[in-house]
Amino acid sequence: MQHNKVLILDFGSQYTQLIARRVRELNIYCEIHPFNKIPTEIESYKAVILSGSPMSVRSEDALHPDLSQIRGKKPLLGVCYGAQYLAHFSGGKVAESNTREYGRANLAYVKDNELFLEHISEGSQVWMSHSDTIKQLPTGGQLIASTQDVENAAYKIEGEQTYAIQFHPEVYHSTDGKQLLENFLVKIADVTPDWTPNAFVEETVEALKTQLGDDKVVLGLSGGVDSSVAAMLLHKAIDKNLYCIFVNNGLLRKNEFTDVLKQYEGMGLNVKGVDASARFLDALAGESDPELKRKAIGRVFIEVFDDEAHLINDVKWLAQGTIYPDVIESVSATGGPSATIKSHHNVGGLPDFMKLKIVEPLKALFKDEVRRVGASMDMDPQLLGRHPFPGPGLAIRILGDLTEEKVRILQEVDAIFIDNLRSWSLYDKVWQAGAMLLPVNSVGVMGDERTYEKCVALRAVESTDGMTADWVNLPYEFLQKTSNEIINKVKGVNRVVYDISSKPPATIEWE
Secondary structure, three states: OOOOEEEEEEOOOOOHHHHHHHHHHOOOEEEEEEOOOOOOOHHHEEEEEEOOOOOOOOOOOOOOOOOOOOOOOOOEEEEOHHHHHHHHOOOOEEEEEEEEEEEEEEEEEEOOOHHHOOOOOOOOEEEEEEEEEEEEOOOOEEEEEEEOOOOOOEEEEOOOOEEEEOOOOOOOOOOOHHHHHHHHHHHHOOOOOOOOHHHHHHHHHHHHHHHHOOOEEEEEEOOOHHHHHHHHHHHHHHHHHEEEEEEEOOOOOOOHHHHHHHHHOOOOOOEEEEEOHHHHHHHHEOOOOHHHHHHHHHHHHHHHHHHHHOOOOOEEEEEOOOOHHHHHOOOOOOOOOOOOOOOOOOOOOOOHHHOOEEEOOOOOOOHHHHHHHHHHOOOOHHHHOOOOOOOOHHHHOEOOOEOHHHHHHHHHHHHHHHHHHHHOOOHHHOOEEEEEEEEEEEEEEEOOEEEEEEEEEEEEEEOOOOOOEEEOOOOHHHHHHHHHHHHHHOOOEEEEEEOOOOEOOOOOOOO
């Protein structure tokens, strides 16, 4: 089945991924591409959305997309920078705003038009985030919405299916934003909302059968949602030609190696457990730089998989649970080198010596979509509800160098934290949780004796896909009990703190 596709051109906005998520929530498939790398097969896209940007269209460095194959030929929606771009370079005028237009606003004027046809009217709340403002509409521009402070909040181009809005429909604070996107995509662009989890499973399995044929595939299982769902899709496609390997890197949660192997029993998967913990810890000995720790772990993973792959006759492919945020988080909107926030251990290909091709059945999905796909295959809800866990494991939750003793301490702390979240019925209300072992000692008192021991930080966040996250306001009583239990039961820890940083500006993990 050929789905209608929507193209989102990214100008570097922090909200671009949110546009994609809102479109996906409408059961419409979309892709994000940098503004200057427009796909050559543009005819396969039914509609195009231009994202916002931290740049100004008035700048000498303004980002200029080539819209010659889009403008006037396909339904087009410009959002924020996209709206200013369509105005500024098409006969209109954009100027610096007297005041930064940021935050909640309400539509004060709405003209009857197809973009606001359904359930959007005067008084509807929208979210503004810009320092420039559209002073004059472009040639052929027709005003269709204003707020009290922003006259040209939305417009359309006469004779084209081109629309532009100064506000952000993708963010939660634009209360009718999802409806506006639906109006544009379904009513105006005539996109069929048929991209569902069941359809994804059916089409992906068929595509994998075609891609892989009778080839053998090796997959690294982590016990997490992504690799497990990827395994089930591959299992449906190639059955016994899938060889799953679960590696103990010595950096898993307490008892996780045996617990995860037991969890996979009964799923019909061919799973082999490999204890390589000593190999990983040796490679990490004395290393404190977080990026080098990630690279060392990635290197040893490759080496372990290469060893195991050689034990399988004629294996051709390595499967990975790469998901969409893994791919787009490190891509520069300008198409140039982007600053490395952190390396993803499963992104970037394989060394030549491995001689395996990569298959990534989930690389088009966000995390919540992966869970819905798993549910459509009747996978265990407890497995699908498992919190994300970083590929490098506790190595990036132990700040500084690693030792077996530090790993033991953090495993004990983490187990108490996670077990308490479950017993207090808080686990499913949290998107991700874990503990960090800090590279500092602090003075404490136990009994009549002075202690000088480690400090740990607890972290719990709420999110949908990991692109942005807010810290969770856990009950004080819960934090008090958990802190007391950690200090009383985990030798080597005498201080517990709680991390109340959001992403951005912080990241979810500390390294």
